[in-house]
Amino acid sequence: MIKKQLLILGGTTEAYALAEALALRTNLRVITSLAGRTAQPRIPAGEWRSGGFGGVAGLTSYLREQRIDAVIDATHPFAATMTWNAVESCRAAAVPLLRLERSAWIAAPEDRWELVTDWAAARAALIASEAQRVLLAVGRQELAPFTELHDIWLLIRVVTAPDSKLHFPSAQMLLARGPFDLANERELFTAHAIDTIVCKNSGGDATAAKLQVARERHLRVIMRQRPSRPVQQLATTVEESIDWLNRQLLLY
Ligand SMILES: NC(=O)c1ccc[n+]([C@@H]2O[C@H](COP(=O)([O-])OP(=O)(O)OC[C@H]3O[C@@H](n4cnc5c(N)ncnc54)[C@H](OP(=O)(O)O)[C@@H]3O)[C@@H](O)[C@H]2O)c1
Structure with a gap:
């Protein structure tokens, strides 16, 4: 055949x-x-x-x-x-x-999403906001725009360790691979007192729980839109x- x-x-x-x-x-x-x-x-x-x-x-x-x-x-x-x-x-x-x-994920009326088209805009939005403790979930290869942030603490969640030359003055690296469930995301957000998420609109269920936690706690989400x-x-x-x-x- x-x-x-x-x-x-x-x-x-x-x-x-x-x-x-x-x-x-x-x-x-x-x-x-x-x-x-x-x-x-x-x-x-x-x-x-x-x-x-x-x-x-x-x-x-x-x-x-x-x-x-x-x-x-x-x-x-x-x-x-x-x-x-x-x-x-x-x-x-x-x-x-x-x-x-x-x-793509779609914002619910109660969500506090700020939509950006690139990471430079996401960084600017972060600095302009009152963000103090941020879950940064943008992917290992896209961390460079978030270096040298001195007044904002970052929880950087990546699957594998990023380039060690990147300098994050106030940050913790969290190596983890999805899917992430809601109960664990709630615990993570509480443990680190997260007030803001920076992520991209990947869509799908595997990494959506963080958005549910943000919705429940009325947290800010800086969301990069799809190209x-x-x-x-x-x-x-x-x-x-x-x-x-x-x-x-x-x-x-
Ligand atoms: N971007 C993300 O956030 C993300 C997240 C999860 C998984 N991924 C996966 O990671 C891969 C790379 O993503 P990217 O954002 O760097 O892609 P990209 O910017 O669209 O692609 C850059 C170059 O990488 C090569 N490439 C990409 N996907 C390929 C594939 N499936 N097979 C063979 N070559 C491929 C191509 O090289 P040539 O021009 O030499 O052909 C392409 O021009 C993709 O397969 C994607 O599905 C990406």
Whole structure:
């Protein structure tokens, strides 16, 4: 049987779930691509590769050489470069593309969210606010804009330790990987007397409990909005993505 070939652009919970759901199909070869940022990544079901493709030209060549029949871009909502590259490459190689992106979090009327478009604006908002004790949950690679804050204490939550050259005069590092549940988040906020959160609108359940605690305690949230993305075919769940794939490749 000739197998159809699917490339999943991964690095997210949804990408792992999609690969898991499709890997045992006999009529499909599933390859997940990881950016290669993590030394010991979680291994996806099916085949996988790691590292950048080399921009639009590199990804276009990869699609042609590997005879990819469809691409599902399930990268993180903030991985904008990869998403734009996927659109251009799939157009150039005439390969159907679906964007799988979890829905963004939406503020409730009682929430105190301040929306910003970049980290420089988040830092400025933090300094302008009365924040004293902050949960900084922006990701290991995006901490640099928050160095040298002398009058604000930071609880920096990251999966793996950041670059040791970054200087945080008043901070504690907390190495932890989600999901984070509500009871533990409540305890954490109490233990550290957190009054403000700085985070990005990742969406999903795994890291949403902190926003619930902020809602309950009427805390300020400085929320980075998602980057703009191309107009394209969009799914918000793994199930929708599988339906699209079945229709696209006539896999029944
Ligand atoms: N940004 C976040 O907040 C975040 C959070 C959780 C997980 N992630 C995951 O971490 C990875 C990197 O995120 P990012 O924000 O640095 O991405 P990005 O800014 O959109 O991508 C930068 C470059 O990294 C390479 N790349 C990104 N995702 C790739 C993938 N799945 N497979 C192969 N190459 C990839 C591409 O290099 P070439 O141009 O050389 O092809 C891309 O141009 C993504 O896979 C994303 O799903 C990101």
